[in-house]
Amino acid sequence: xxxxxxxxxxxxxxxxxxxxxxxxxxxxxxxxxxxxxxxxxxxxxxxxxxxxxxxxxxxxxxxxxxxxxxxxxxxxxxxxxxxxxxxxxxxxxxxxxxxxxxxxxxxxxx
Amino acid sequence: xxxxxxxxxxxxxxxxxxxxxxxxxxxxxxxxxxxxxxxxxxxxxxxxxxxxxxxxxxxxxxxxxxxxxxxxxxxxxxxxxxxxxxxxxxxxxxxxxxxxxxxxxxxxxxxx
Numbered sequence: 001x002x003x004x005x006x007x008x009x010x011x012x013x014x015x016x017x018x019x020x021x022x023x024x025x026x027x028x029x030x031x032x033x034x035x036x037x038x039x040x041x042x043x044x045x046x047x048x049x050x051x052x053x054x055x056x057x058x059x060x061x062x063x064x065x066x067x068x069x070x071x072x073x074x075x076x077x078x079x080x081x082x083x084x085x086x087x088x089x090x091x092x093x094x095x096x097x098x099x100x101x102x103x104x105x106x107x108x109x110x
Numbered sequence: 111x112x113x114x115x116x117x118x119x120x121x122x123x124x125x126x127x128x129x130x131x132x133x134x135x136x137x138x139x140x141x142x143x144x145x146x147x148x149x150x151x152x153x154x155x156x157x158x159x160x161x162x163x164x165x166x167x168x169x170x171x172x173x174x175x176x177x178x179x180x181x182x183x184x185x186x187x188x189x190x191x192x193x194x195x196x197x198x199x200x201x202x203x204x205x206x207x208x209x210x211x212x213x214x215x216x217x218x219x220x221x222x
Contacts, residue, residue, distance in 0.1 A: 022171070032209045043114070043200055043213035044153070089152055093209050096143070096166040100152030 001028045004092050013108050016078035019077040021104050023090030026071065032093035035064060035075050037086045038103070044089060048075070080108045112137065114214035116201050122220045123191050131217045133184040135203030141165075142184040143211060144176060145200040153200055159184055160206055188219075196221045 005024045013019045018071040021035075029050045036044035050064045050073070059062050063076045077084055087105045091098040115134045123129050135142050141160045145153035155168035159178035173189045180205075188195055198218050202211035 006152075018125050034210065041215065043202075043215045044214070049210060056156075087156065091152075096158045097155035097168060098143075098145075098153075098211060099155070100145075104151045 001102075003030075003094075004099045004101040006088075006090055006104050008090055008104050009102070010107070012106045013080045013106065015082055015108055015110050016079045019075075019080045019084065019106055019108065020040075021041075021075040021077075021090075021106065023073045023075075023101055024071060025073075025099075026090050027092070027094060027099075028071070030092035030094050030099070032068060033073050034091045034093070034098065035062075036089045036091060037084075038089060039086050058069070068075050077106075080106075082108050082110055084108050114201055114203050114212050116199075116217050118216040119215065119218055120218045120220075122222060124222050125191055125193060127190060127191050127221075128187065128189045129142070129219060131188075131199050131201075131219075133186070133201030133203075133214060134186070135182050135186045135201075136212045139203035139205055139212065140182050141204045141208075142178055142182065143202045143204070143205045144184070144186045145202065145213075147198040147200055147216070149197070156186070191221045193221050195219065 034049040035047040038044045087103045090101040143158040145154040147153045157167040198216040200216045202213045
């Protein structure tokens with residue numbers, strides 16, 4: 001039973017443009033949400049997070065938006081750079097475990 | 111400052127065998143979690159250890175067991191290996207109470 005869903009397996013964006021990655025969740029008890037980035041042959045690296053009491057969090061080029069009523073969050077990357085090409089995982093915290101989506105593979109082309 | 115280190119990086123086993131994976135947490139972290147990432151999937155929570163006790167367990171059979179040592183390092187043991195156990199096994203550490211986990215590069219297990 002997938003409680004966190006990333007419905008776009010892949011996304012291609014031109015360098016300099018905005019990348020928008022989406023994530024939906026089903027469990028209303030989740031109270032903290034995170035985005036991780038993963039390069040091949042490396043472990044996931046923490047990118048940005050947001051608490052359920054907020055609706056937006058910014059860190060440089062990365063912004064995460066949370067819509068609790070829709071159980072939806074998104075990650076915006078502006079401007080996108082070729083080095084951002086990686087797999088992005090959305091995760092939701094419930095208890096001690098993180099619940100991950102299947103990931104979205106982002107390709108930023110020059 | 112070393113992050114989370116895992117060993118071995120790759121290993122091949124046959125069905126029915128047993129495997130032990132090892133993890134050293136990031137310096138200053140006291141909590142270790144294990145995740146299984148199958149091909150094309152996101153990481154799935156196996157269990158978390160804190161103060162040498164299993165604190166929470168995911169939906170994995172008893173063939174999966176673990177241990178945490180006084181120095182906070184941890185082992186994941188899988189008995190009676192099945193073909194479906196082939197995956198990347200990720201160890202993550204954190205300071206207890208923190209939501210953000212630091213992951214290692216993983217141990218790639220292939221079961222033939």
